[in-house]
Amino acid sequence: MTKAQRKLHLLSWIVLSICIPLGFISSFLVIPDKIMQENVFLNKSIQLENILTKSSHDNLIVLLRSDSEKSKYQLEVIITTPFKTPEVGTYISSSQNFIMDEAYYLGNLGSANGKLFSLPSSLVQQEQIQVVLFDPIKNELLKQITITP
Amino acid sequence: MSHQYKAIHWNPQKKAYDLLIVLLIISYLLAFVGVSAIIHPNLDPVNLLIRAFGSLSLLLLHLVLIIGPLCRLSARFLPMLYNRRHLGVSTFLIAAFHGILSLIQFHAYGDSNMLISLFTANTQYTSLAQFPFQVLGFFALIILFFMAATSHDFWLKNLGQNFWKRLHMLIYLVYILVIMHVMLGVIQLESSPLLVIFLCIGFSLVIGLHLLAGWKEVKLDRQLQELKDDGYLLVGSINSWEEGKARIVNNGKQRIAIFKNGNEFSAISNRCAHQGGPLGEGQVIDGLITCPWHGYQYRTDDGCSPPPFTEKVSTFNLQLLGDKILVDPIPNQPGTKGEQVKL
Ligand code: HEM
Ligand code: FES
Numbered sequence: 121m122t123k124a125q126r127k128l129h130l131l132s133w134i135v136l137s138i139c140i141p142l143g144f145i146s147s148f149l150v151i152p153d154k155i156m157q158e159n160v161f162l163n164k165s166i167q168l169e170n171i172l173t174k175s176s177h178d179n180l181i182v183l184l185r186s187d188s189e190k191s192k193y194q195l196e197v198i199i200t201t202p203f204k205t206p207e208v209g210t211y212i213s214s215s216q217n218f219i220m221d222e223a224y225y226l227g228n229l230g231s232a233n234g235k236l237f238s239l240p241s242s243l244v245q246q247e248q249i250q251v252v253l254f255d256p257i258k259n260e261l262l263k264q265i266t267i268t269p
Numbered sequence: 270m271s272h273q274y275k276a277i278h279w280n281p282q283k284k285a286y287d288l289l290i291v292l293l294i295i296s297y298l299l300a301f302v303g304v305s306a307i308i309h310p311n312l313d314p315v316n317l318l319i320r321a322f323g324s325l326s327l328l329l330l331h332l333v334l335i336i337g338p339l340c341r342l343s344a345r346f347l348p349m350l351y352n353r354r355h356l357g358v359s360t361f362l363i364a365a366f367h368g369i370l371s372l373i374q375f376h377a378y379g380d381s382n383m384l385i386s387l388f389t390a391n392t393q394y395t396s397l398a399q400f401p402f403q404v405l406g407f408f409a410l411i412i413l414f415f416m417a418a419t420s421h422d423f424w425l426k427n428l429g430q431n432f433w434k435r436l437h438m439l440i441y442l443v444y445i446l447v448i449m450h451v452m453l454g455v456i457q458l459e460s461s462p463l464l465v466i467f468l469c470i471g472f473s474l475v476i477g478l479h480l481l482a483g484w485k486e487v488k489l490d491r492q493l494q495e496l497k498d499d500g501y502l503l504v505g506s507i508n509s510w511e512e513g514k515a516r517i518v519n520n521g522k523q524r525i526a527i528f529k530n531g532n533e534f535s536a537i538s539n540r541c542a543h544q545g546g547p548l549g550e551g552q553v554i555d556g557l558i559t560c561p562w563h564g565y566q567y568r569t570d571d572g573c574s575p576p577p578f579t580e581k582v583s584t585f586n587l588q589l590l591g592d593k594i595l596v597d598p599i600p601n602q603p604g605t606k607g608e609q610v611k612l
Contacts, residue, residue, distance in 0.1 A: 121545045122523055123490050125434065130483030132441050137476045140448055144469065147452040150398035225399065228392055 326364035338482035361417035402453035409446040501595035520598035536585035
C-alpha cells in the first residue's frame with residue numbers, strides 16, 4: 121500500500137469506530153416495547169384455509185383467516201372501490217383511539233385491490249381487533265373497523 | 270513463508286485452505302441446525318436455514334475483516350491472507366443464499382414482485398425502530414456481489430490496482446450495512462440476545478484491530494524518515510541486515526525495500542504490483558524477491574517478475590559510503606535496472 125492508502129484506511133476505520141457503536145447504541149435506545157413484526161411474512165398471499173370472520177364496510181371487505189391449527193393468522197382486505205390516496209397504511213390499533221406511533225403497522229394497501237397481511241397471533245388473542253386504514257401523509261383517518269375474532 | 274509459495278497456481282496450500290473453509294462452513298451449519306432443533310423445535314425449517322446462513326455469513330465477514338490487520342500486527346497470520354479471496358467469495362455465496370431464501374420466504378408469495386415487495390412491504394423508512402432492515406441487507410449483498418465478481422486477478426489487472434483497491438474498500442460500507450441490518454432486525458424480531466453479544470464482541474475486535482494496525486503503520490511512516498546525505502537516504506551499516514531479508518526506508522511518499530542477497534544489495538519499491546503487499550517483509554527465495562502475501566516474485570536487479578509473468582515494480586539506486594548503504598529516494602522506471610551495491 122502507499123502512504124496515502126494507509127492513511128485512507130486508518131481514516132475509514134476512525135469514522136467506522138464512531139458510526140458503528142453509534143448505530144448499535146441507538147438501536148438499543150429505540151427498542152419497541154412490543155415486537156414490531158412477530159414474523160416477517162408481510163405480503164404473503166397464500167390464503168390460509170379457515171375464514172374466522174368476514175365483514176363488509178362500504179368500499180371494503182375484511183376477512184380474518186387462520187390455518188387449521190389456529191397457529192397462524194391473516195387479515196385479508198379486499199377493496200371494492202379504490203381509495204383516492206396512494207398511501208393507505210393498514211394498522212392494528214390496541215385501543216379505540218388510534219395513535220399511529222403506538223399501532224402495529226401491517227403494510228401499505230396502496231392502489232392494490234386487495235392484500236393479505238400476516239397477523240401476529242398475540243394480536244388475535246384480544247377480544248376485539250381495531251383495523252385502521254390511515255393516510256400518514258395527509259394525516260387522515262380513512263376507516264376504522266372493529267372485528268371480533 | 271516457504272519455498273512452495275508460487276504465484277497464481279493451484280498448489281497444495283490453496284487446496285488445504287479451501288478444504289478448511291468448506292469444513293468450517295459445514296460444521297457451523299450442522300452445529301447451528303442441531304442446536305436450534307433442540308432449542309426451537311417448532312421453528313419453520315426455512316427460517317432455520319435463513320438464520321443459519323445469515324449468522325454464518327456474519328461470522329465469515331468478521332473473519333475476512335480481521336485477517337488484514339492481524340497480518341500487519343504479526344507475520345504468524347500470513348497463511349490466512351494467502352487465500353483470503355476464497356474466504357471472501359464464500360462469504361458472498363453464503364450471504365446470497367440467506368438473502369435469496371429470505372426473499373422467497375417473505376416476499377415471493379405476495380401480490381407484487383419480490384423486489385418491489387422487499388422495498389415496499391414495510392415503508393417506515395423514517396423510523397429507526399421500524400426501519401425496513403431487510404433493505405440494508407439487500408444493498409450489502411449487491412456490493413458483496415460486485416466484490417466477489419471482480420475478485421479474480423483478471424479484474425485486478427483490468428481495473429488497475431488503485432481502482433480495484435478502492436472498490437474492495439467498499440467492504441467497510443458492507444460491514445456497517447450488515448451491522449445495522451442485524452441490529453434493527455434483532456430489535457424488531459426479538460432474536461436471541463446471544464447474537465447481540467457476539468455482534469458487540471465482533472465489531473469491537475474488528476475496529477480495535479484495524480485502529481491498532483493503522484496507527485502502527487502511520488506511526489512507522491513518520492518514523493521511517495531517514496537522515497539525508499547528498500539527497501540520498503541513509504539506510505544502515507552493511508552488517509545490520511539479515512541474509513535474504515530487507516530493511517525498509519521511506520522517501521516521504523512510499524516505502525523502499527533494500528534487500529541483501531549474499532554480498533549484493535538491491536532496492537525496489539516496497540509495494541507489490543499484485544495487491545500492494547509489503548515486499549520488504551518477504552524474502553529472497555531462489556534469487557527472487559518473494560512477496561509475503563501471495564508469493565509473487567521479482568528479480569533483484571530490475572524489479573521484473575521472471576517470465577512468463579509480466580509484473581514490474583520500481584527499482585532504486587544504491588551507493589556505498591564507508592560501511593553504510595545509501596539509497597536514492599527517486600525511483601527508476603518500473604522494470605529498469607537500478608544501481609546495486611556489490612561487496
Ligand atoms: C437480499 C438481502 C437480504 C435479505 C432479504 C435479508 C433478510 C433477512 C431477514 C428477513 C432476517 C430475519 C430472519 C429471522 O430472524 O427470522 C435476516 C437476519 C439476518 N441477516 Fe439478512 N438479509 C439479507 C442480506 C444479508 C447479508 C448480506 C448478511 C450478512 C453478510 C445478512 C446477515 C443477517 C444476519 C446475521 C441475520 C440475523 C440472523 C438471525 O436472525 O439469527 N443478511 N435477514
Ligand atoms: S503477491 Fe499479492 S500482494 Fe504481493
